[in-house]
Ligand SMILES: NC(=O)C1=CN([C@@H]2O[C@H](COP(=O)(O)OP(=O)(O)OC[C@H]3O[C@@H](n4cnc5c(N)ncnc54)[C@H](OP(=O)(O)O)[C@@H]3O)[C@@H](O)[C@H]2O)C=CC1
């Protein structure tokens with residue numbers, strides 16, 4: 001099995017490890033580097049994986065070295081990885097999940113020709129329902145992409161784009177679950193406001209989102225058509241949607257995606 005080292009056992013690093021284990025990945029083929037001692041101990045006892053505090057230690061012997069650290073920590077990790085002979089003993093690929101940081105930035109610091117693949121996952125990888133977008137760097141060959149796709153395909157749907165689309169991707173599917181959770185929070189607030197208990201409100205909102213998502217995925221119809229089918233003439237949905245449009249919800253989402261893309265771009269320019 002492909003050996004995977006995850007550098008950074010934070011939110012997305014842990015989600016990846018849990019998702020892979022739940023999908024049947026062998027624990028012996030996973031290792032995590034996490035420099036927060038408390039978190040490292042917690043991950044090791046809860047997940048049963050080997051956790052080390054040194055990125056170089058984790059990367060040694062791994063086929064995929066997955067970076068899941070904050071953009072500001074990338075330099076430190078690359079310096080640490082410089083202590084070992086990356087790609088010397090075996091074919092290795094660096095997989096960066098870091099928002100905004102380009103493959104060329106890694107390529108410039110890694111041994112010449114080292115393959116780098118930029119990936120944007122999202123937290124639903126935790127439950128095998130992630131959206132994982134891949135962009136190959138200059139030296140990533142089809143075989144490398146296949147390996148990355150195979151491993152990450154266990155935790156969600158994988159698609160490939162050109163790297164110049166990755167900031168947009170980050171703004172849509174990377175941050176996207178947070179937008180959905182915000183909508184859920186607001187709907188639950190509304191449901192409680194019209195007299196439902198928090199428990200009932202949560203049940204109704206969650207299942208409504210699950211059902212709507214399933215229709216989006218399975219019906220082949222556009223969101224607009226699906227919404228029209230809920231909207232009876234002169235009815236409740238029309239009254240609600242009029243309020244949402246009056247409040248500028250649509251344009252707020254559009255602006256939100258622009259803001260996220262710009263933030264991702266700034267991560268890149270801050271570290272180039
Ligand atoms: N959260 C998400 O939904 C997504 C995140 N990402 C990307 O993933 C990256 C991580 O995000 P997230 O998981 O939210 O962040 P977290 O801060 O939760 O996780 C990063 C973890 O890495 C640790 N760390 C930092 N440097 C090292 C090192 N040299 N060796 C070992 N461990 C280290 C941090 O420890 P400490 O805090 O002590 O520094 C922290 O525990 C970001 O670049 C983000 O853009 C991508 C897609 C989705």
Ligand SMILES: O=C(O)[C@@H]1CCC=N1
Nearest residue numbers: 099170173174175176
């Ligand atoms: O908020 C962030 O910066 C990261 C990138 C995508 C999702 N979380």
